[in-house]
Amino acid sequence: MLWACILLPQLALDSVLRRLPDAEKPLALVSGPVHLRHLHAVNANAAKAGLKPGMRLSAAHALMADVATVVHDAQAEARWHRFLAAWAYRHSSLVSAQWPGCVILEAHASFKLLGPWPRFEARLRDELTTLGFSHRIALAPTPRAARVLAGLRDGLALASATALHDLLAKVPVRRAALPDGDGERLQRMGVRDLRALRALPRDSLRRRFGIGLLEHLDRLYGEADDPLEYYTPPDHFDSRIELGFEVEHHPPLLFPLHRLINDLCMYLSIRDGGVQRFVLRLEHESRDSGCAHTDVEVGLLSAEREPAMLFELTRNRLERVAIPKPVVAIRLLARELPPFVPASRDLFDTRAQQALPWTQLRERLRARLGDEAVYRVVPAGDPRPERAWRRDEGRPVLAPVLPPRPRWLLKRPIPLRGHGLRIVSGPERLESGWWDGEDARRDYYVMETSQGQRAWAFARVGEREGWMLHGWFA
Amino acid sequence: MGAAVAMETLLAAQTLWHAGRSAKIGAGGEPTGHAALDALLPQGGWPRRALTELLLPADGVGELELVFPALARMTQAGQPVVVIAPPYIPYAPAWQAAGVDLSQLQIVEASPRDALWAFEQCLRSGACAAVLGWPSQADAQSLRRLQVAADSGDCLGFAFRDRKHVANASPAALRLEHVVDPLVAGNGHVRKCRGGQLPSRTFALATH
Numbered sequence: 292m293l294w295a296c297i298l299l300p301q302l303a304l305d306s307v308l309r310r311l312p313d314a315e316k317p318l319a320l321v322s323g324p325v326h327l328r329h330l331h332a333v334n335a336n337a338a339k340a341g342l343k344p345g346m347r348l349s350a351a352h353a354l355m356a357d358v359a360t361v362v363h364d365a366q367a368e369a370r371w372h373r374f375l376a377a378w379a380y381r382h383s384s385l386v387s388a389q390w391p392g393c394v395i396l397e398a399h400a401s402f403k404l405l406g407p408w409p410r411f412e413a414r415l416r417d418e419l420t421t422l423g424f425s426h427r428i429a430l431a432p433t434p435r436a437a438r439v440l441a442g443l444r445d446g447l448a449l450a451s452a453t454a455l456h457d458l459l460a461k462v463p464v465r466r467a468a469l470p471d472g473d474g475e476r477l478q479r480m481g482v483r484d485l486r487a488l489r490a491l492p493r494d495s496l497r498r499r500f501g502i503g504l505l506e507h508l509d510r511l512y513g514e515a516d517d518p519l520e521y522y523t524p525p526d527h528f529d530s531r532i533e534l535g536f537e538v539e540h541h542p543p544l545l546f547p548l549h550r551l552i553n554d555l556c557m558y559l560s561i562r563d564g565g566v567q568r569f570v571l572r573l574e575h576e577s578r579d580s581g582c583a584h585t586d587v588e589v590g591l592l593s594a595e596r597e598p599a600m601l602f603e604l605t606r607n608r609l610e611r612v613a614i615p616k617p618v619v620a621i622r623l624l625a626r627e628l629p630p631f632v633p634a635s636r637d638l639f640d641t642r643a644q645q646a647l648p649w650t651q652l653r654e655r656l657r658a659r660l661g662d663e664a665v666y667r668v669v670p671a672g673d674p675r676p677e678r679a680w681r682r683d684e685g686r687p688v689l690a691p692v693l694p695p696r697p698r699w700l701l702k703r704p705i706p707l708r709g710h711g712l713r714i715v716s717g718p719e720r721l722e723s724g725w726w727d728g729e730d731a732r733r734d735y736y737v738m739e740t741s742q743g744q745r746a747w748a749f750a751r752v753g754e755r756e757g758w759m760l761h762g763w764f765a
Numbered sequence: 766m767g768a769a770v771a772m773e774t775l776l777a778a779q780t781l782w783h784a785g786r787s788a789k790i791g792a793g794g795e796p797t798g799h800a801a802l803d804a805l806l807p808q809g810g811w812p813r814r815a816l817t818e819l820l821l822p823a824d825g826v827g828e829l830e831l832v833f834p835a836l837a838r839m840t841q842a843g844q845p846v847v848v849i850a851p852p853y854i855p856y857a858p859a860w861q862a863a864g865v866d867l868s869q870l871q872i873v874e875a876s877p878r879d880a881l882w883a884f885e886q887c888l889r890s891g892a893c894a895a896v897l898g899w900p901s902q903a904d905a906q907s908l909r910r911l912q913v914a915a916d917s918g919d920c921l922g923f924a925f926r927d928r929k930h931v932a933n934a935s936p937a938a939l940r941l942e943h944v945v946d947p948l949v950a951g952n953g954h955v956r957k958c959r960g961g962q963l964p965s966r967t968f969a970l971a972t973h
């Protein structure tokens with residue numbers, strides 16, 4: 292195995308600079324409490340004026356009055372670190388971001404796909420430059436050695452263990468990324484480089500420095516296994532776009548929405564997954580630090596990942612939501628990403644080529660008419676007509692053989708009035724429901740009205756008046 | 766002499782018809798399942814890719830009986846049939862007894878305004894074999910849209926409407942009217958059929 296280390300010397304600064312229009316202007320990242328700010332990082336032009344990390348903000352202003360300052364955000368830095376790990380995951384299946392400020396990836400397995408190391412390295416550098424991150428890259432047989440080499444010189448690449456041992460022997464202990472400032476202590480004790488360190492007896496080293504130093508050395512030289520925490524792509528999608536201005540109407544939200552949906556679908560196609568349920572969160576300006584947002588839930592009956600369709604559905608749902616307060620950011624959250632099973636099409640399907648599949652049509656209808664609007668009906672076992680059908684829940688039923696039933700059923704029976712009512716057949720007595728409080732005892736008749744309609748009406752048991760209409764034989 | 770040649774060309778181009786000669790333009794219709802009705806319709810069945818208007822005096826006069834054979838055949842062949850905003854509950858036991866495969870029957874609930882939209886969407890999508898709707902408020906323009914949608918979606922559209930609309934022109938390819946007249950045996954009238962002459966005969970609609 293060959294490990295490449297991409298060292299990101301100014302990750303925090305780069306993540307701020309890449310969103311500024313002019314990266315050349317003097318800029319300093321500040322951190323610390325409001326009244327006691329100090330510089331966290333500075334860019335090249337600010338450093339030219341003498342600004343240094345660790346300096347007080349007041350001192351920096353004295354040296355350079357017009358330096359732009361941005362508050363350092365550790366969370367944003369961690370997010371960009373993860374982002375770069377995700378980017379590296381495109382080049383290798385073993386990626387680790389466990390050490391701060393660098394990304395480790397296994398390179399050897401990717402040579403067949405991406406070419407030998409010089410070409411692979413050039414590709415990494417190209418992409419990082421495009422992304423706007425300064426970097427140093429080194430290649431070594433162990434991940435820790437790659438990290439040490441990247442700290443020594445940009446572009447070092449050692450493929451064999453012997454060359455690595457020769458080089459490591461000359462590495463000063465302060466540059467060997469030893470744990471907890473051990474390097475500094477060893478330097479003061481007169482141990483200059485790794486050769487001298489390795490020559491020391493192990494048991495006394497362990498007594499003075501603990502097991503951590505020896506483990507680090509063994510792993511550095513590839514003499515012990517080095518288990519890394521490998522990066523795994525997150526199993527949910529969460530993306531947010533800040534609008535930069537307040538939006539009170541739907542149309543300006545559509546463009547960022549389109550970008551979010553496209554990102555989501557790209558993500559889904561990488562994972563070979565689909566999305567069934569996601570939330571579009573409209574974030575409002577919160578005056579009282581409360582989480583003010585409006586959620587638009589989008590639920591589908593099956594997993595999908597077709598961008599145009601998802602966009603249309605989300606737009607339909609979004610347009611039905613009133614925006615109570617100005618929106619400053621929108622966020623798309625998809626927690627469940629089930630596997631995507633593409634609908635199979637018959638080669639000899641007679642339907643038109645551009646025809647929309649029924650599932651997509653159903654989603655479109657549900658998006659506008661409501662989740663419950665599209666359903667199927669199945670017969671149910673109850674003899675009472677109002678309970679002899681129900682919405683389909685996917686359970687098979689055994690329908691008893693019944694006398695003729697009307698094809699239209701009224702939601703609730705209404706009185707049937709009018710002259711010229713003629714009884715065609717009947718009665719059929721239904722007596723049921725004593726067990727659930729809705730006792731029904733009725734005599735059903737098929738009747739014909741003067742207009743030629745066939746009605747299904749009932750009267751109380753034994754009577755032939757007070758007709759209640761319950762259905763039509765259409 | 767030249768006039769005779771011109772006449773032949775006109776006939777060949779079907780821009781001129783012989784009166785009284787029944788012009789059978791391809792019997793490509795979807796059989797209705799009622800022999801008497803099939804015989805009257807120029808395509809020998811429900812016109813494909815078109816809207817059919819059924820004009821009724823009231824609900825429950827046997828209007829579903831007309832379309833049921835076709836629906837049963839389609840659903841049993843695995844083609845979805847959509848019912849948009851029906852005026853009553855489709856009573857599952859009776860529909861099943863009539864041979865409709867309920868797993869292919871989709872019911873869509875919608876307010877009157879949305880129903881028209883849903884009707885058009887379903888017709889246009891090409892996902893449905895037949896769509897049933899009750900566009901009571903639809904004007905000629907809406908019906909025109911439905912007709913175009915049925916054409917582009919290769920779908921059978923059935924619009925059930927009140928009889929009072931019979932006087933208004935309609936873009937539907939076929940219009941059938943139900944007349945209540947106990948003295949006449951057949952109470953179904955063809956009021957318009959595209960691509961053929963209006964048959965003067967009636968047919969028996971109600972087969973209770």
